[in-house]
């Protein structure tokens with residue numbers, strides 16, 4: 001593929017189709033302290049109430065509860081109902097840095113997420129991905 005003649009944007013490598021695949025399953029991502037604070041603030045509820053109603057404690061991890069095989073915050077029509085307060089791991093997905101270190105990770109993640117532009121091919125995808133990280137478009141905590 002030819003190099004882009006303009007500054008790349010996230011949409012060059014990823015556009016969410018809102019398929020909901022990443023919000024399904026019997027496990028959910030863990031929430032660190034910043035995630036918990038952000039989500040409780042977004043919901044305008046005390047942390048303890050959010051914990052009781054929406055999270056679960058799994059060992060030392062705080063995770064979101066699962067309902068009907070998906071994250072409790074996933075709505076089939078609306079998608080993520082806490083989008084602005086979602087955990088950083090949700091923000092990072094699917095542009096995980098591990099893609100850059102191994103093509104096998106690229107293949108695994110593109111197989112799970114139809115929003116990734118796998119048709120670019122691994123090298124072109126990584127070139128744009130690296131540029132987005134280098135120019136600050138993609139932060140370590142997601143976008």
Ligand code: SF4
Nearest residue numbers: 016017020022113115
């Ligand atoms: S799997 Fe990918 S395309 Fe589907 S909702 Fe998640 S991020 Fe969006």
Ligand code: SF4
Nearest residue numbers: 023071073074080090
């Ligand atoms: S918080 Fe939102 S983006 Fe993350 S798994 Fe739940 S519904 Fe999906």
